[in-house]
Amino acid sequence: xxxxxxxxxxxxxxxxxxxxxxxxxxxxxxxxxxxxxxxxxxxxxxxxxxxxxxxxxxxxxxxxxxxxxxxxxxxxxxxxxxxxxxxxxxxxxxxxxxxxxxxxxxxxxxxxxx
Amino acid sequence: xxxxxxxxxxxxxxxxxxxxxxxxxxxxxxxxxxxxxxxxxxxxxxxxxxxxxxxxxxxxxxxxxxxxxxxxxxxxxxxxxxxxxxxxxxxxxxxxxxxxxxxxxxxxxxxxxxxxxxxxxxxxxxx
Numbered sequence: 001x002x003x004x005x006x007x008x009x010x011x012x013x014x015x016x017x018x019x020x021x022x023x024x025x026x027x028x029x030x031x032x033x034x035x036x037x038x039x040x041x042x043x044x045x046x047x048x049x050x051x052x053x054x055x056x057x058x059x060x061x062x063x064x065x066x067x068x069x070x071x072x073x074x075x076x077x078x079x080x081x082x083x084x085x086x087x088x089x090x091x092x093x094x095x096x097x098x099x100x101x102x103x104x105x106x107x108x109x110x111x112x113x114x
Numbered sequence: 115x116x117x118x119x120x121x122x123x124x125x126x127x128x129x130x131x132x133x134x135x136x137x138x139x140x141x142x143x144x145x146x147x148x149x150x151x152x153x154x155x156x157x158x159x160x161x162x163x164x165x166x167x168x169x170x171x172x173x174x175x176x177x178x179x180x181x182x183x184x185x186x187x188x189x190x191x192x193x194x195x196x197x198x199x200x201x202x203x204x205x206x207x208x209x210x211x212x213x214x215x216x217x218x219x220x221x222x223x224x225x226x227x228x229x230x231x232x233x234x235x236x237x238x239x240x241x
Contacts, residue, residue, distance in 0.1 A: 003117045010121030014128035014162075021128075021135035028138045028147070036144045036201035040151055043193060044138055047155040050186070051131050054162035055124060063175045066166060070182045077189040084196040091204035 046076030123165035130158030143209040152194035
């Protein structure tokens with residue numbers, strides 16, 4: 001087997017492994033069961049997309065896709081951080097997230113002003 | 115020779131990603147799943163970016179790929195730690211087979227801050 005043949009085979013194998021990983025991660029995204037599980041699988045999807053972009057960059061030779069992978073990693077990190085803050089916020093004050101409680105609180109605060 | 119190194123790195127990286135995905139689907143609770151996804155997943159994608167650096171054999175592309183790897187290695191533990199802490203404070207129960215929970219009783223504050231009460235903490239530190 002020459003180097004080129006091995007390279008083509010490696011591209012095909014790694015693409016199929018990544019696609020299998022995508023399917024398993026989406027399975028965890030669907031079955032959950034909790035919100036942090038789903039956030040974690042979204043984070044894993046971003047990581048898998050970076051790997052997918054890496055294979056695609058090597059396949060086509062357009063190295064500009066590497067910048068896209070870096071930007072995707074940054075966005076994924078910020079998204080996971082924001083989701084984690086959301087879970088923390090939801091845990092510390094669940095009453096703020098329901099509309100009725102918010103209306104009640106608004107009326108209370110306006111009553112205090114009057 | 116460089117194409118062979120690139121191919122091997124790609125296959126190893128994709129295999130690590132697949133292992134991470136299998137761990138994500140097989141492990142029993144969110145904390146152990148985080149252990150699989152954030153370590154094996156980051157290593158897999160990092161190896162693939164290193165494969166780009168080998169394939170390009172160009173200093174600008176290679177340095178950018180190495181910088182991306184360093185960036186992912188820096189951010190993955192931070193996001194995993196934040197998510198694990200948020201999940202613990204939110205009351206996600208660890209797996210019933212968990213042997214040791216050293217944080218038990220420390221998150222008594224409703225805001226999710228670590229409690230300053232050290233009476234229980236001293237017992238845990240001796241473990």
